[in-house]
Amino acid sequence: METANPKLGRQDWVQAALETFMERGIEAVKVDVLAKSLKITRGSFYWHFKNLDDLLAAIIQEWQAVDTDNAIEQVEKISGTPKQQLLHLLEIAAKDDNRLEKAMRIWAIHDVRAMASIERVDKQRLEYLQHLFIKIGFSQPDAALRAQVTYSVKLGWVTIAPPRTLSERLAQIRLVYETLTQINPVS
Structure with missing residues (x-):
C-alpha cells in the first residue's frame, strides 16, 4: 500500500484537481482519482480537506x-x-x-x-x-x-x-x- 508523502501539501491536491478538471471536467475530480494520480493514499486528502466540497471550493x-x-x-x-x-x-x-x-x-x-x-x-x-x-x-x-x-x-x-x-x-x-x-x- 502506498504511504503518504510527507511533502505533499494542500496545494499539491489543488493542482492535481485543477489538471484533472481541465482535462476531464468536474465529474472526474474524485478523491480516489486524485490519490492515484498523486501516488498517495486517500488519507492524505482528508488531512488537507474536510471533504470533496472543500476541494471544489479550493478550485474556485x-x-x-x-x-x-x-x-x-x-x-x-x-x-x-x-x-x-x-x-x-x-x-x-x-x-x-x-x-x-x-x-x-x-x-x-x-x-x-x-x-x-x-x-x-x-x-x-x-x-x-x-x-x-x-x-x-x-x-x-x-x-x-x-x-x-x-x-x-x-x-x-x-x-x-x-x-x-x-x-x-x-x-x-x-x-x-x-x-x-x-x-x-x-x-
Whole structure:
C-alpha cells in the first residue's frame, strides 16, 4: 500500500484537481482519482480537506486567484500610464491558454456555486477594465462599453478557437487595444 508523502501539501491536491478538471471536467475530480494520480493514499486528502466540497471550493478560489487577482496585481505593480497598464493586462489575457476558464464556465452551467463565482469574477474583471478605461480618459459610459467589448474578446476566445499561436493572439489583442483606446472615434 502506498504511504503518504510527507511533502505533499494542500496545494499539491489543488493542482492535481485543477489538471484533472481541465482535462476531464468536474465529474472526474474524485478523491480516489486524485490519490492515484498523486501516488498517495486517500488519507492524505482528508488531512488537507474536510471533504470533496472543500476541494471544489479550493478550485474556485484558485481560479479566481490565478486568472483574476494575480493578473490585476501584476498590472498594478507596473509603473506606467493607464494605457500601458491596459495593454499589459490584455497581453496577460492573450498568453492564457483558457483551459481553466473554459472548464469553469462549463462547470457553471450545472452548478450554482460555480455560477456565482463566474458572476462575481466577471463583475470584478469588467469593473477593473472600466477603471482602466476611465483612467485613460474615457467617460463612465464609454469606459463601460469599451470594457464590455474588450472582455467579450477574452470570452470569445474561450467559446471559439482563439488564434493558434501566441504571436497571433498578441497581434489580435494589440489591434483590439489600439481600436478601443482611440480617444477620437472614427467618423
